[in-house]
Amino acid sequence: MSVLDVLDRPDVISPGISACVGCSVELTLRTVMKVLGRNSVLAIPPGCMGGVGVVGWDKKSGAEIPVFFPLLTNTASMLSGLRLAYKRQGRDGIHVVAFAGDGASVDAGFQALSGAAERNDRIIYICYDNEGYMNTGYQRSGATPKGAWTSTTPYGKLQIKKDMPRIMADHRIPYVSTCSPAYMKDLVEKVEKAKRNKAGFSYLHVLNPCVGGWGFPPEESIEIARLSVKTRYFPLYEVVNGEYHITVDIPNPLPVSDYVSRLKKFSRTSEVALTEMQELIDQQWQELKALEQVGVNGA
Numbered sequence: 001m002s003v004l005d006v007l008d009r010p011d012v013i014s015p016g017i018s019a020c021v022g023c024s025v026e027l028t029l030r031t032v033m034k035v036l037g038r039n040s041v042l043a044i045p046p047g048c049m050g051g052v053g054v055v056g057w058d059k060k061s062g063a064e065i066p067v068f069f070p071l072l073t074n075t076a077s078m079l080s081g082l083r084l085a086y087k088r089q090g091r092d093g094i095h096v097v098a099f100a101g102d103g104a105s106v107d108a109g110f111q112a113l114s115g116a117a118e119r120n121d122r123i124i125y126i127c128y129d130n131e132g133y134m135n136t137g138y139q140r141s142g143a144t145p146k147g148a149w150t151s152t153t154p155y156g157k158l159q160i161k162k163d164m165p166r167i168m169a170d171h172r173i174p175y176v177s178t179c180s181p182a183y184m185k186d187l188v189e190k191v192e193k194a195k196r197n198k199a200g201f202s203y204l205h206v207l208n209p210c211v212g213g214w215g216f217p218p219e220e221s222i223e224i225a226r227l228s229v230k231t232r233y234f235p236l237y238e239v240v241n242g243e244y245h246i247t248v249d250i251p252n253p254l255p256v257s258d259y260v261s262r263l264k265k266f267s268r269t270s271e272v273a274l275t276e277m278q279e280l281i282d283q284q285w286q287e288l289k290a291l292e293q294v295g296v297n298g299a
């Protein structure tokens with residue numbers, strides 16, 4: 001089945017939800033759910049996607065599947081419970097899915113997420129990473145990169161971005177991948193792998209440019225996402241049973257300054273910080289290449 005066939009499927013998310021113009025998260029959610037289909041239960045914690053109406057504030061659900069609203073802190077553990085309940089009912093075919101922001105995943109909900117991964121519960125957990133607590137006014141999160149402006153880091157964040165996909169891979173769960181809305185074929189194939197994964201936990205980490213929080217024109221959302229990959233700022237790879245594989249190779253990367261210069265959130269980032277960012281990107285790419293050789297199991 002081609003990607004176009006998948007993208008032509010009917011939406012399970014209703015039209016008219018109130019995401020910002022140019023929101024790449026909405027596009028990601030619609031696409032992911034086209035792949036996973038109607039036999040799914042969706043958990044959306046507080047955040048942009050919770051706020052825009054997918055959970056159905058007006059009692060006319062914004063989705064044609066069951067959606068519920070866990071706390072910012074407990075998305076994964078609620079899904080673990082659901083999975084057990086379905087198991088007891090003999091309904092193993094239902095996809096139990098989280099669609100959660102980076103704040104809900106790398107910070108506030110990390111304990112629940114790490115616990116569910118450590119137990120290898122059969123959950124599909126998708127983190128949409130817009131690099132901050134965007135719904136509540138652009139506060140910094142553990143996923144905000146060093147040097148970036150947020151409302152709580154007015155002169156640029158001092159710490160580097162938490163490398164969440166690598167952290168999740170070190171739980172040695174069956175499936176981890178990074179995805180981008182600018183590489184739809186790659187994204188669809190990865191969601192399909194998660195859908196087929198019956199062995200346990202699947203974690204997908206999507207980098208989603210945020211028009212308001214990052215400061216760029218709405219029509220450039222996908223271009224910015226593509227630049228993040230082409231500069232190797234956000235490499236696309238997967239880790240299947242401990243084996244790393246770069247799915248979109250970038251043999252001739254653009255300098256990270258091509259990406260940074262497009263985003264207002266980096267307008268106060270110094271030359272020194274930019275050099276450091278490039279060095280970190282080069283180092284992480286080398287590490288990824290090395291992991292491709294040895295995997296998390298060192299085999």
Ligand SMILES: Cc1ncc(C[n+]2csc(CCOP(=O)(O)OP(=O)(O)O)c2C)c(N)n1
Nearest residue numbers: 046047048072101102103104132133134135
């Ligand atoms: C424990 C707790 N602290 C704070 C909040 C308030 N809150 C609601 S949404 C949100 C932002 C969530 O950020 P993120 O998960 O990154 O999603 P995004 O807003 O970027 O979509 C916050 C802080 C909350 N709901 N629960």
